[in-house]
Amino acid sequence: GYYQINAGLSVETSASISRALISIYKNGAEYNRGTDMPTGNGVFVGDVIYCNGTTDYIEVYVYATGTSLVVRAQPYNLTFFSGALIRSA
Secondary structure, three states, X not given: OEEXXXXXXXXXXXXXXXXXXXXXXXXXXXXXXXXXXXXXXXXXXXXXXXXXXXXXXXXXXXXXXXXXXXXEOOOOOOOEEEEEEEEOO
């Protein structure tokens, strides 16, 4: 079926970020690259992806460079990965 996939990562605002990007991978290959920020404290990606229900799989990768990078889950809960079936095949 078709799945809505969303992911985001929040980095500590005191970190010095030179680059941060996030991508959704399907079956080991990049499917969609989300925000690519040279500065800032969060990256996000979302897409509707068809998965066959047996062998397809989804991963999310984040690439970030800088100093003192700390992944944040609180206080704003901006670090997440979610998927929901939105329509059967």
